Amino acid sequence: xxNRLKVLRAERNWSxxxxxxxxxxxxxxxxxxxxxxxxxxxxxxxxxxxxxEQPIESIFSE
Amino acid sequence: MSGLFPASTxxxxxxLTKAVISGVVFGAVGYxxxxxxxxxxxxxxxxxxxxxxxxxAATVVVALLLVACAGTFVxxxxxxxxxxxxxxxxxxxxxxxxxVRIQSAILGLSGVVIAMPMILSGLGVPVTAxxxxxxxxxxxxxxLNVRLYRSVDELFRSVVIEAGALxxxxxxxLLFLWAAAERLGAAPALTGWDIYVVLMSVYLIVSMVVTVxxxxx
Numbered sequence: 001x002x003n004r005l006k007v008l009r010a011e012r013n014w015s016x017x018x019x020x021x022x023x024x025x026x027x028x029x030x031x032x033x034x035x036x037x038x039x040x041x042x043x044x045x046x047x048x049x050x051x052x053e054q055p056i057e058s059i060f061s062e
Numbered sequence: 063m064s065g066l067f068p069a070s071t072x073x074x075x076x077x078l079t080k081a082v083i084s085g086v087v088f089g090a091v092g093y094x095x096x097x098x099x100x101x102x103x104x105x106x107x108x109x110x111x112x113x114x115x116x117x118x119a120a121t122v123v124v125a126l127l128l129v130a131c132a133g134t135f136v137x138x139x140x141x142x143x144x145x146x147x148x149x150x151x152x153x154x155x156x157x158x159x160x161x162v163r164i165q166s167a168i169l170g171l172s173g174v175v176i177a178m179p180m181i182l183s184g185l186g187v188p189v190t191a192x193x194x195x196x197x198x199x200x201x202x203x204x205x206l207n208v209r210l211y212r213s214v215d216e217l218f219r220s221v222v223i224e225a226g227a228l229x230x231x232x233x234x235x236l237l238f239l240w241a242a243a244e245r246l247g248a249a250p251a252l253t254g255w256d257i258y259v260v261l262m263s264v265y266l267i268v269s270m271v272v273t274v275x276x277x278x279x
């Protein structure tokens with residue numbers, strides 16, 4: 001699965017730590033998500049959508 | 063060491079190269095230490111006649127766990143290096159250092175737990191005392207594991223679950239093949255210790271692969 005996390009984070013000038021704090025996960029998890037090594041659980045995907053104020057399908061794609 | 067590799071080098075190639083270099087360097091150091099110890103204690107001739115293949119494999123697993131324990135513990139004192147190792151932006155924070163140290167303690171304790179049956183047996187410690195000591199170690203090991211599992215997020219938990227599932231799948235496959243061969247009279251019987259050592263070896267290898275695949279190392 002592909003995602004736009006890195007782009008969205010860069011647009012907001014957030015560090016990995018900022019995003020990790022907002023999502024309640026580790027920086028390693030943010031890194032793994034951004035590099036496509038890990039697909040988030042559904043609850044985490046919803047949380048990501050809320051944090052970026054965008055629908056899930058505009059962040060994640062097949 | 064990451065500066066040695068071009069940015070396009072895949073992770074598995076970096077890890078394999080580091081493993082080979084570390085193997086050569088630490089193998090040479092180990093040989094040197096062994097030679098030095100042999101000269102220092104010329105009368106020390108341990109009886110290895112009762113040593114079985116499972117004991118040798120268990121010793122290798124213990125050595126790997128103890129080296130990993132020492133490596134992660136030493137790394138935790140250099141936050142910048144730890145940050146690079148964990149692929150973080152910037153140095154590791156206090157929480158990340160604490161987690162790595164708990165992981166290091168679990169690795170070390172795992173090594174001690176696996177080594178203890180061989181050590182206790184070799185020292186001739188009474189069975190009751192040995193079982194009691196192993197039970198206490200297992201309780202401590204379990205408490206540390208549960209504490210770590212509860213403190214980490216879903217990525218680390220998914221790695222633990224994935225490694226466990228793969229180990230079960232591989233382990234039951236291997237065990238079935240051996241058990242079938244044993245039932246057909248084509249293979250010798252295994253002991254509980256043999257099976258445990260094979261299972262732990264598989265788990266160690268699978269854990270390393272899953273950890274690298276998920277970008278945790």
